[in-house]
Amino acid sequence: MNTVVxxxxxxxxxxxxxxxxxxxxxxxxxxxxxxxxxxxxxxxEFGGLTSGEAKIAGSTVLNLVMFGFSLIAALGxxxxxxxxxxxxxxxxxxxxxxxxPIRRSSVLAGKWLGLVAFGAGFVTAAxxxxxxxxxxxxxxxxxxxxxxxxxLAGQTAALLTLGLLFSTVISPMASGxxxxxxxxxxxxxGVVGSVGDALGNPSVAMVGTVSRMLLPTDGLWRGAMxxxxxxxxxxxxxxxxxxxPFLSMAxxxxxYLAWAAIWTALVLGLAALSFQRRDL
Amino acid sequence: MDPVTQSPxxxxxxxxxxxxxxxxxxxxxxxxxxxxxxxxxxxxxAGKTSVIKMMLGLVRPDAGEVMLLGQPNxxxxxxxxVGYLPELFRYQPWLTADEVLALHVRxxxxxxxxxxxxxxxxxxxxxxxxxxRVGGFSKGMQxxxxxxxxxxxxxxxxxxxxxxxxxxxLGRADVRDLLLSLRQRGVAVLLxxxxxxxxxxxxxxxxxxxxxxxxxxxTLPELLGRRTLRLRLTEVxxxxxxxxxxxxxxxxxxxxxxxxxxxxxxxxxVKLGVHVHAVEPARVSLEERLLDILRTHPxxxx
Numbered sequence: 235m236n237t238v239v240x241x242x243x244x245x246x247x248x249x250x251x252x253x254x255x256x257x258x259x260x261x262x263x264x265x266x267x268x269x270x271x272x273x274x275x276x277x278x279e280f281g282g283l284t285s286g287e288a289k290i291a292g293s294t295v296l297n298l299v300m301f302g303f304s305l306i307a308a309l310g311x312x313x314x315x316x317x318x319x320x321x322x323x324x325x326x327x328x329x330x331x332x333x334x335p336i337r338r339s340s341v342l343a344g345k346w347l348g349l350v351a352f353g354a355g356f357v358t359a360a361x362x363x364x365x366x367x368x369x370x371x372x373x374x375x376x377x378x379x380x381x382x383x384x385x386l387a388g389q390t391a392a393l394l395t396l397g398l399l400f401s402t403v404i405s406p407m408a409s410g411x412x413x414x415x416x417x418x419x420x421x422x423x424g425v426v427g428s429v430g431d432a433l434g435n436p437s438v439a440m441v442g443t444v445s446r447m448l449l450p451t452d453g454l455w456r457g458a459m460x461x462x463x464x465x466x467x468x469x470x471x472x473x474x475x476x477x478x479p480f481l482s483m484a485x486x487x488x489x490y491l492a493w494a495a496i497w498t499a500l501v502l503g504l505a506a507l508s509f510q511r512r513d514l
Numbered sequence: 515m516d517p518v519t520q521s522p523x524x525x526x527x528x529x530x531x532x533x534x535x536x537x538x539x540x541x542x543x544x545x546x547x548x549x550x551x552x553x554x555x556x557x558x559x560a561g562k563t564s565v566i567k568m569m570l571g572l573v574r575p576d577a578g579e580v581m582l583l584g585q586p587n588x589x590x591x592x593x594x595x596v597g598y599l600p601e602l603f604r605y606q607p608w609l610t611a612d613e614v615l616a617l618h619v620r621x622x623x624x625x626x627x628x629x630x631x632x633x634x635x636x637x638x639x640x641x642x643x644x645x646x647r648v649g650g651f652s653k654g655m656q657x658x659x660x661x662x663x664x665x666x667x668x669x670x671x672x673x674x675x676x677x678x679x680x681x682x683x684l685g686r687a688d689v690r691d692l693l694l695s696l697r698q699r700g701v702a703v704l705l706x707x708x709x710x711x712x713x714x715x716x717x718x719x720x721x722x723x724x725x726x727x728x729x730x731x732x733t734l735p736e737l738l739g740r741r742t743l744r745l746r747l748t749e750v751x752x753x754x755x756x757x758x759x760x761x762x763x764x765x766x767x768x769x770x771x772x773x774x775x776x777x778x779x780x781x782x783x784v785k786l787g788v789h790v791h792a793v794e795p796a797r798v799s800l801e802e803r804l805l806d807i808l809r810t811h812p813x814x815x816x
Binding site for chain 1: 567570571572573574590591592593594596598599600602603604605606608609617618620621622623660663664
């Protein structure tokens with residue numbers, strides 16, 4: 235356990251010393267400022283909106299901006315996950331470290347924990363700041379902010395775990411690219427699935443369902459969106475909202491959450507197994 | 515005595531490793547006794563680094579067993595008192611030299627005071643760079659840091675893979691002194707080095723690898739054979755040759771196995787009417803012996 239904590243702290247220290255934190259903070263501030271300006275314009279331009287319309291606009295744009303943040307968190311940690319493991323193996327940093335009386339699985343768990351803390355910390359800080367901005371500009375506060383942020387953190391964790399698994403077998407850059415490519419593909423498959431739902435075409439809808447099972451990032455993202463948007467919204471907009479990639483029809487089921495947790499644990503276990511067998 | 519402390523520092527038995535179709539290590543066995551300094555020699559690609567990596571659990575052997583300080587190397591705790599300087603030495607560039615040492619101490623799980631850590635950095639000549647980031651270090655300084663990392667957790671066994679590859683002559687002399695002081699403190703050392711002179715000066719025993727096999731192993735006197743005596747003689751008759759039984763003759767120069775009593779041999783020769791111009795003891799150097807072993811087929815050697 236001592237090793238896990240030491241490596242997790244080292245991973246966070248690396249992120250801060252390598253100026254990942256600073257660059258991310260600057261990027262986030264720019265995004266927050268832009269979104270604050272956008273929300274303020276929304277309120278000024280459409281001052282005559284009814285409260286219902288304001289909620290639709292607020293919910294949709296909030297989901298859009300949160301998608302941006304989740305993208306940064308997921309891609310950022312996936313790209314951090316690659317170099318932190320296979321990069322250290324390639325450069326030789328791992329050689330002296332791995333001959334200490336430690337288990338490789340502890341090192342992997344430490345890296346994972348550090349990256350999850352990093353991703354979750356980013357999502358929480360940026361997301362909370364965004365909620366405050368939306369509240370101040372259009373007066374909207376999401377119904378389940380904590381659940382939504384937790385699901386976004388879960389999405390980040392799922393993708394970085396996949397990035398770690400890839401980084402035990404392929405080069406640092408390739409592992410980041412493959413993880414991000416799969417993330418994008420699942421999101422698009424999710425949109426295709428919801429179009430299938432809207433058109434009542436079960437085989438097209440199945441595309442989204444299957445991809446959400448194979449990689450739960452899109453499923454968790456849809457759950458997060460559902461927590462951010464106003465519950466009365468869907469009733470008001472009625473049918474036809476299903477195909478919007480920035481509205482979610484239903485909250486996540488307990489079974490799906492359990493699957494996402496099992497999926498992440500399985501992928502982490504596979505990564506540990508693969509790292510254990512790798513010649514350094 | 516505790517059987518664990520009685521056991522050798524390293525016990526390697528029939529290690530074997532194949533990388534795809536190429537056999538890198540083929541049935542290597544050797545031991546390093548407690549407090550013994552053993553040199554691992556061999557040409558490039560002989561399997562030296564692969565053997566070291568398998569010993570330390572970095573590479574999975576296809577067959578064979580390794581015990582480190584009395585414990586199987588499959589148990590991470592066997593490496594608690596082991597220090598290692600890899601051939602490819604890189605340390606977290608975003609940490610300072612002192613932070614790298616502190617990290618390794620934490621991972622070892624031992625208590626090592628700040629003072630001891632600083633002493634270690636001073637030992638390798640990095641006392642005034644302890645607060646500098648490793649990213650700004652030259653290769654030589656990184657190798658010195660690697661030595662400090664290998665020594666920081668009070669090791670009983672130190673494995674050094676080409677420890678002087680990036681060092682200047684002064685640094686090499688420092689490492690030689692360091693190795694001698696480790697031997698004095700009873701720390702076992704496995705040294706892989708291309709600098710044969712370095713090995714000859716500090717090692718108690720040598721293991722020579724060639725094409726993944728142990729081509730020869732033993733103490734330096736065992737490997738280098740008996741010392742010889744070189745003589746320059748004239749007026750040599752056949753009865754003198756019977757007395758001398760030279761192993762090598764080149765004109766008036768004769769090489770014989772070192773006799774127990776050199777003055778008696780010289781007196782006999784004079785008595786037989788031989789003119790003795792020069793008498794000097796000689797021994798083959800480790801380099802000559804190594805080249806000799808490597809030029810012969812490894813299967814014919816032991």
